[in-house]
Amino acid sequence: MTLPAERSPDRRMSGLLPRLLLAVTLLVPTLVLSVQAWRGTDEKAAFAERERAGVEYLRALGQITLTLVDAQSAAVAGQPVPRDALNRAVAEGGTVDARLGTELRTHERWAGVRAKIESLSDRSHTYPEATYTAYTEATDLLLALYAKVRDTSGLVRDPDPDSYQLQDSAGEELPESVVAAGRLADLAVLAAVRPQAELVRTAGELSNARAEVLDPAHDLVTNLQLAVDSTDSGTLGGNLLGELDAYQQAVEALGAAATLDTGNPNTGDALPDPAAVAAARVVVHAAAAALSATVLTEIDQLLEARVDGLGTARLVTVAAGVALFLIGHAPLLVFLVAAGRHRGSTAPPAPGAGPSGPAGDPAPAGRAGAVARHWPGGTPEPPGPGHPTPADTAPAPKQWEHSGAAR
Template sequence: MTVPAPRARRRPSMLGRLLPLLLIGALLAPLGLLATSNWGRITDDRDFAARERLGVQYLTALAAVTDALVEAQSNAVNGRPAAREALDNAVEEAAAVDARIGGELLSQERWAGVRAKLEALRGRSATDPEAAYTAYGEVADLLLALHRKVRDSSGLVRDPEADSFFLQDSAGEELPEAVVAAGRLADLGVLVSRRPAAQQPRGLMEFSGVRVSALTPATDVVDNLRSAVDGSESTDLGANVLTPLDTYQRSVEALAGYSLPDKDSGVVSPGQLSAAALNSHRSARQLQPVILTELDALLVERIDRLNRDRWLTAGAAVVAALLLGWLAALQVAAGRRARRRAALAATHAEGADTPPHRDPWQPLADESRALQPVGAARDPESTQWGAFDAQ
């Protein structure tokens, strides 16, 4: 019976050996692209938030300058001695901040113009309240424009989160405008009361316009901060903001009431209006640092979260690369083992086809041999000498 020869194993082709490695490479490429893209996006968001923090620092310095300028204007209009120390200190601190981060926020040129105007106020005479009101008003307008520039160049005006956006809008635009306008309203009330009767109607029209300019941003501050508290996930924001906000809202309501002309006389009481404006200024001075502090805290929390996301992305990419590398190593090792087994099988097959080495003195397995008696020596030589010994 013929026994069939074992079928030789087919060696895999080059494409079959490389296909798993190609699949691993094809999977590694999109994963690397995704990790790189996610890392870049998170890094951009983190850098954006860090730049916003620079804007918060600059707005903090400008807030002190704004408060001191409004107070100095009130002193100049009412004929009181100008308290330049607070304004000078605020200007020096703002100049230090501008020297440190103004180049990055592109604010140095504007700050130089504002500072030059502030220095020019030193030599003004206090004998002309109308001229002082106009001069201080021009500087205040430049200062408010600098607020807008800082918000724009730092990216605060494009903040993506609802709570931080409302906070930056309140601290960087609405509240400074409300403080400046409230100071102008009180000073204009004093000036209008001193003008001749023929100029009173025109002065009252100007007063009404300034009143709207003061109350509109103040109302927006209240609405923005309540929206920020309602839409924020921070548990500290409401507890820290609502109390000074309520105080500021009450002061704004009092300012709105005292800025209305009396029903009987048709004029505004300058003393009561000035007191209400001063109260509003003080409450705004307490509210603004709270807003800026909470805004900075939200940005710090966002940066920490983005840092964690960035390192999680890097960790996931490394783990994926290690797993795919391990799979590739397994495929390479399996290919090497397969090649070694194939080489060993080929060696065994060659050994089976070659006849083994045979001793020439040994007879072949199929060679016939003569029958010998039992006990006879198989060696011919031994047999011969055995017969001789027997004689």
């Protein structure tokens, strides 16, 4: 019987080569798509983490803004300046800048703000006007630092409508409104001590300062309402609306207190009461501090949820890449498994093995090759029916032996 000839290595390679080419053709785009998806997800996660760093920096700037404006109002009014609160806020801001300033590229601007604030504590102003001007320069630098943080952290380019509106409120409208409220209260104090000849200039400054308080507040209310309407968060609206209403009412009360009385043309414009404006300013700052803390917390929670979702997306990308690889390379894997089984089934016999058994195991040769059975003790089994006699199993004498005996 003739066995089928084994496939030659050349024929096996000729069948394997097209499959290898197909595998490579499918592997390259799969890897490219998987790597691009991974990089895109990783970049989005890094962007969101940098935004969270910006939120933390804005939180520190908010404390500095509140304490700096309080110090300004006290200095302009000739009252003791709360230096301890301002120094603590500046120290906290320095700690945050030391940790995040390299990533957000704020070291230079922060150094200018800090130097300006520290120079205020060392300066003794003879006139309230000079004090107001010096503090105004410091708050201008502080507002510029807000803009820098929002830009370098990417908050101004946030892709989601709700978080974008929130960062615009906390990083622009709120600090501008707080600073403007402080300046309005300070101008009301200055207007009371200015000469009558400067009444027209003073009235114009008060009107502009009042508008600078109300305009950012109006934009803030609009932005936060848009954020609530566009968010998927179940807690954003409930956490913001109450504090937003309190802030809006405080700003409206401040605007009413700072309104010029133009009803009597004989006496000209009546200036607002500095004490009433100062009291309204304190309420605005308290409402702004509570609202700012809530807004920044909501932004951070939205960004954290985004980072977590991107982490899940990375895992899905890896799983999809593995699945595409397996699906695309299934024909090659099946071929390799089948080839391995074929090589195992057609493997040559072990060296030294005979056709009928393992090496060294003699094949049976019929009755002539059978081993005689013995009784226990070595006694040969007696002949009987079906058992050969010794004569039957003894080999025949050779012819040369018979000839030698005859001789």
